[in-house]
Amino acid sequence: MTDASSAPARTGWAVAALSLGTLLNPLNSSMIAVALVPLQRDFQVSVTTVTWVITSFYLASAAGQPLMGRFADRFGPRRLFLFGMLVVVLACALTPFSGSFAAVCAGRVALAIGTATAFPSAIAMLRTIAAHSSAGTPRLLGRIQIANTSGAAVGPVLGGALVTFLGWQAIFWVNVPLAVLAFVGVRFFAPRDAARERVPLRRVVAESDVPGILLFIATLTALLIFLLDLRPEPLWWLLPVVPIAGALFVWRELRTSHPFLDLRLLGANHRLLMVYLCFAVFNTVYYSAFFGLPQYLQEHSGYSAGVTGLLMFPLAAVTIAVTPLAARAIEGVGLRPTLLAGASALIVGAVLLGVAAATTAPWVVLLITAALGVPYCVVSIGMNQALYSAARPQDAGVAAGIFQTSRYVGAIVATTVLGLLFSTGTTPASWLAAVGVASALAVVHLCLLVFVRRRTQPGGAPGSAAEAAPS
CATH class of the missing domain: 1.10.287 (Helix Hairpins)
Incomplete structure (x- = not known):
């Protein structure tokens, strides 16, 4: 068996391990949604206070992603990925034994920092992995995109089952075997980092x-x-x-x-800046539904965490099923038309959320969550492709980190709005108010894609992914 013949297998295992590590951050960003009510009851905290278990994760992720992207470019993405998985294992093994809500939030911060290493490291490693195999970079990127997109969608379903049968502690424990598998896969199958200059710790701190x-x-x-x-x-x-x-x-x-955030890079690359802005608005809409709907179903309609997770299952199923089709649509009709279709579906999904104010019958919730799965996967994979097209290769790690930061800025805004609207009670009236905000922002998202035209990017072939991205 020659090295050449074993290269496809090694590439497959390496990308699978990177995808698994990349999945952990979005998975934990959404899995917590069905654990809010049990955490609130166990630690006797208010609705507003319990949202800090989400917000602390997003603050750490928003700050950590660009920093980890820079570390990936400097110290080597493989080395950083392995370090991050070790942090995840330690954080998730210890946090379930926390005796206070503040300690749980601290564990979520550590989890955020560990998982923040994965996506920038994976993006930075793609070209090296592709160079050692016959697979093209876009195909490998698509596999990681599917994991990054599907992770958040699967979260409520997995979280609901874990919380129902094992308690909220299980949403931490489940990360331990996943992180170990990702560590082993990258350790043995991913190509080693190129030699880098040894940098003193003092200089690292100064340049961080x-x-x-x-x-x-x-x-x-x-x-x-x-x-x-x-x-x-x-x-x-x-x-x-x-x-x-x-x-x-x-x-x-x-x-x-x-x-920390290269504002000059953003100012010089308007197309990249618009990718970040559109992605932030999109995630504000999406996480409003992602966190708001499970909380509404549990507190207003009395559904258990397990049943709530099952009602969110169509979102995961549709996301997993449609994501490959969305990737093919980008290749077939172009990035911009695909993004516009996804943005239009987002408006429909946001408006449909309002039906839950009248009834939360299971079949109604199942239809709503299924409808939300389409825009989530289409826009997510489209924005990932737009990022890859807009960023310079030498900025891949940092650009990917800022991209994730824009995701968490949107999620932070969503949780803040929900905390405000639900502070006086999770009622049909407060739910309709949240739906109104989400629907308005979905319209803003579509307008950004429609009215912000391509410009100042000469040299791209008409209809290419590079030119079709928001600019």
Whole structure:
């Protein structure tokens, strides 16, 4: 058996392991949705407080993804991926034994940091893996996209079963074997990183832009605390902190030679910037449904976590079934028409959510979640392809990290809105208000794709993925 003949098998195992690691972050971003009510009851916290188990994960992911992308480019994506899987194993083995809600949030932060290594590392490794095999980079990218897209969709179903039979602790334990499998697969089948300059720890810290990271987190955290504490008495002193911290963050990122978020890169690549903006708006809509619907079904309609997970199953099934078709549609009709179709389906899905205010009969919820699966997979895989087309190869890790940050900014906005609207009770009226916000943002998302035209990107072939991406 020659090395050449074994290359396809090694490539397949390597991509499978990378896909498994990539799946962990979106899986844990959604699996927690059906555990909110049990966590609220076990730790005796309010609806607003329990959302911090989600928000803490997203804050850490939003800050961690670009940083991990830079680390992947600097230290080697394979090395970083393996480190991240070890962090996941430790965090998920220990967090279930937490005795306080704050400790659970701390475990979620560690989990976010560990899983944040996977997607940037996988994107950065793709070209090297493709060079060692006969498979093209777009095909390998498609496999990772499917895992990244399907992970969030499967979350409520898996989470519901785990919470029902084993308790909320199981949504941490399930990550341990998955992370171990991903570690072993990449350790033995992924190509080794190219030799890199040995960098002293002091220089690593200096070039990690710690002030920028802290200002970024301070801006988001101050805004979230202010919004989530509007009732009963707003913390008015936090209001000026948001623009001040935000302005200092922008000033810092424009002045430093190693920015946490490369604002110059975004300013010079308008197409990439629009990919991030569209993806953030899309995820605000989607996570409003993803977190809002399970909470509404459990608190208003009295469904258990397990039944709620089953009612969300069509979303996962449709996502897994339609994602390959969406990938073929991009190849056949082009990226832009596929994204426009997905954005239109997103509006339909958002509006259909309003039916749950009148009835949450199982067959109605099943139809709603099935309808949501179509725009989720179509837009997600389309935006992944747009990212890959718009980013320069040398910026692959950082660009992928910022892309994930835009996902979590959208998710943070969604959880904040839900926390505000549900603070006085999860009722049909508050649900309709959430649906109204989601529907309006779905229209905004479509308008961004329709009215923001291609420009300043010469040299692309008409209809190519590069030119069809939002610009």
